[in-house]
Amino acid sequence: MTIRAFVGMAWLLTSTLAWPQQANVNLDYNPQKNAENLIPFSANLNSPDVADDGTVTFRLRAPAAKEVLLAGVAVLTGLQKPGRGVPFTRGEDGVWTLKAGPLKPDIYAYHLLVDGVRMADPNNTMAAFTAMPPYSQLIVHGSGPAYYDARNVPHGAVTRHVYHSNVTNGERELYVYTPPGYDRSRRYPTLYLLGGSGELPSNWIYDGRANFIMDNLLAEGKAVPMVIAIPNNQVVHRNNPKHTELTFKIFEADLRRHVIPLVEGAYSVR
Amino acid sequence: MTIRAFVGMAWLLTSTLAWPQQANVNLDYNPQKNAENLIPFSANLNSPDVADDGTVTFRLRAPAAKEVLLAGVAVLTGLQKPGRGVPFTRGEDGVWTLKAGPLKPDIYAYHLLVDGVRMADPNNTMAAFTAMPPYSQLIVHGSGPAYYDARNVPHGAVTRHVYHSNVTNGERELYVYTPPGYDRSRRYPTLYLLGGSGELPSNWIYDGRANFIMDNLLAEGKAVPMVIAIPNNQVVHRNNPKHTELTFKIFEADLRRHVIPLVEGAYSVR
Structure with a gap:
């Protein structure tokens, strides 16, 4: 590799790969940071959007909905808001928004309740499933990788x-x-x-x-x-x-x- | 193991394990067969429900919805119904139903559009995700495992x-x-x-x-x-x-x- 090619590569890396942001590139400790201002492929909004202070903005485009709730035992427990769910607010443009938290760094399972229909977040690529239907994952980061994150150490x-x-x-x-x-x-x-x-x-x-x-x-x-x-x-x-x-x-x-x-x-x- | 214990075990197996039915027990070629009349944990209905003739019944409880569509390029292509989606019909009980097909044996990606909100099927444990939000899988079986199914052969x-x-x-x-x-x-x-x-x-x-x-x-x-x-x-x-x-x-x-x-x-x- 020539020095010129190396400089070119270094520029590419620093300019485009700083933040994965639901890009599924690296096993990042902070994959939901919204720094590139890009939404995931086949999504229409960024959700969830996790700020460095641990507050989280959820978004859902649902112009016809009458009620949108954040639900799931894990996230509601983390927010100390037990019950049926935390309501989103409808915007003029049909986009519902909820700013919640701050939450402690952790991985929280959650789902949305839209007019009573329980669903994984349609904008979040971080999903999981088990012997039950899929749900979404909210990853609230600290200042670096946690004990459960992929760190730069030898891997099994x-x-x-x-x-x-x-x-x-x-x-x-x-x-x-x-x-x-x-x-x-x-x-x-x-x-x-x-x-x-x-x-x-x-x-x-x-x-x-x-x-x-x-x-x-x-x-x-x-x-x-x-x-x-x-x-x-x-x-x-x-x-x-x-x-x-x-x-x-x-x-x-x-x-x-x-x-x-x-x-x-x-x-x-x- | 005594003979009595073995007979007991054989009875358990034939009586309870014949059909996994979204049970995530075996890597079955026909996991969505509805033979036990049980719905998946944390779901409220069986969907999709695949009959042996390749017809499929989708169900969604959404009393407040005005429109429910089956969507996704793969399933709509299989059904030869290109376009925005195939409409469900609302029942008196708030349960929307769609009987579609028959479809050829294959694995089809699909999602639902509920009043314009795109979501994975909230009743289907067979989900998938990639560098985009989660979607659901419809598995239409033939009379036995296909070339892509887990058969009783040596495994890598x-x-x-x-x-x-x-x-x-x-x-x-x-x-x-x-x-x-x-x-x-x-x-x-x-x-x-x-x-x-x-x-x-x-x-x-x-x-x-x-x-x-x-x-x-x-x-x-x-x-x-x-x-x-x-x-x-x-x-x-x-x-x-x-x-x-x-x-x-x-x-x-x-x-x-x-x-x-x-x-x-x-x-x-x-």
């Missing part, structure tokens, strides 16, 4: 395995985290990480960020390297009235017959 | 790596598929799989199902085992007016400096 890897289960009679998922520098000549302790009755294994990675939490703990010398196995603990429809009583037996059978043998066969664990 | 694994990029100045994702029976003493060809300007690497796995397509091709002897590397090709905000012209240079730099060295260092490729 997460592998999604798929196996056939004779217990549930189908193909199932298993996620396995290996620490940075994973070395097959060593033997690692294993943590089996299970969700509650609503989680999927992907939630531990994409929403709970168990891998980044471990990367950061390891970088700070606060944990020993370990393998983390995250099985799918959904074995009965979540709304089956016998969900709880059926789940324990079936899940234990899947764990013993398939999950543990797979982990112990594929990884160097003790 | 998909590993999500995270690395620090000096090009985009942050932490970034890379997904790598290894074929079933991946053996470090062999050397594999590598396919670098890149999305269009809107995709994230996760879309190739969770929506495009590149891993299951390869598993199935390998099981049928129609492909040679290969490593598939799926980098994140988002390097500039998707709605930046210079998105296209900037992307090629920056992405090439990330590919050469980080992605290819990571793949060639961590995997046995030729």
